[in-house]
Amino acid sequence: MAYIKIIDTDDLTSPGTTRKYELGVRYVDHSSTNTIKPEYMYLKAHDGLTQYQPYSVGLDVVPNAQLTTKAPVTTSTGAIVVVPQITIPLGRYFWGQVKGSATIVSTDTFAAADYAEVLNAGTGIKLDGGASGSTAEAGTTVAIATASTSGGTTAVILSGNEVTIAAA
Numbered sequence: 001m002a003y004i005k006i007i008d009t010d011d012l013t014s015p016g017t018t019r020k021y022e023l024g025v026r027y028v029d030h031s032s033t034n035t036i037k038p039e040y041m042y043l044k045a046h047d048g049l050t051q052y053q054p055y056s057v058g059l060d061v062v063p064n065a066q067l068t069t070k071a072p073v074t075t076s077t078g079a080i081v082v083v084p085q086i087t088i089p090l091g092r093y094f095w096g097q098v099k100g101s102a103t104i105v106s107t108d109t110f111a112a113a114d115y116a117e118v119l120n121a122g123t124g125i126k127l128d129g130g131a132s133g134s135t136a137e138a139g140t141t142v143a144i145a146t147a148s149t150s151g152g153t154t155a156v157i158l159s160g161n162e163v164t165i166a167a168a
Contacts, residue, residue: 001026007095012040013085015092019044023067024057027095038100039160041082042093044068049088052105052153054081054118054125054142055096056165069096074120078162081118081142099160101146106154108132110145116156118142120167125154139164 003026011020012029021042029038041057046068049055057080058070069082082096083104105124110116115128117140128134128141137144142163143156 003028012095015045015086015088015094017092019093021093026098029100032100034101036100036157038102039098040095041080041098043082043096045084045088045090045092045094046070048090049084049094050105050123051084051087052103053123054083054104056080056118057082057096072118072120072122072165074167075165077164079165080162081158083158097158099158102143102156102158103153104143104156104158106149106151109148109150110154111148112145114145115141116143116145116154117163118165120165122165125156140166 007027025042027040032038055069056072058068060066060068082098083102084096088094107124108127111132113135114132115134115137116125117128119126128138140163143158146155
C-alpha cells in the first residue's frame, strides 16, 4: 500500500466531487497528539455514507471509482474497514479513517477494553464474540472500546488491520 506524506488537511473534512489523490493511497496524521496516529484511506463513496458507520473497501469497474466503499460483506479473507468521521454524499471522494482514535456507530453495550467486530451488512460494531468482556483479540477484531457505552456511538481505537467479517 502506498502512503502520501502531505495532503491539504481540509480534505479530511471536505469530501470532493473531483479526485485529488490516488484511490487507495493512505495518509497518517503525524500532527495528532494521540499515541496511535490516525490513518486514512482515500476512496470514492458508493452511496451516501453515514457519519461513524463502518464500511468495507471494495472494487468497482466504473472509471475513477475502481476502489470504493460498500456495505460490509462476509469474507474469510482480509477486509479493510473504513469509518467516515463525517457524512459523505454519494459519489464523493473522501478520506475514510482506518486506524487510530475514532468514533463509530455501535449496536451493543460496550465496556472499556471490549473488542469489536463488524458483521455482514452491519451498520455498526458488535461485541467481538457476542459478549461483553470480549478482551481477546481475534481475526474479526476491528477496534477496541476506550470507554463504556450503551449503544449509539462508541469511542474506539481502530486497529487498521485487515479483518474477517462474519455472517452473523
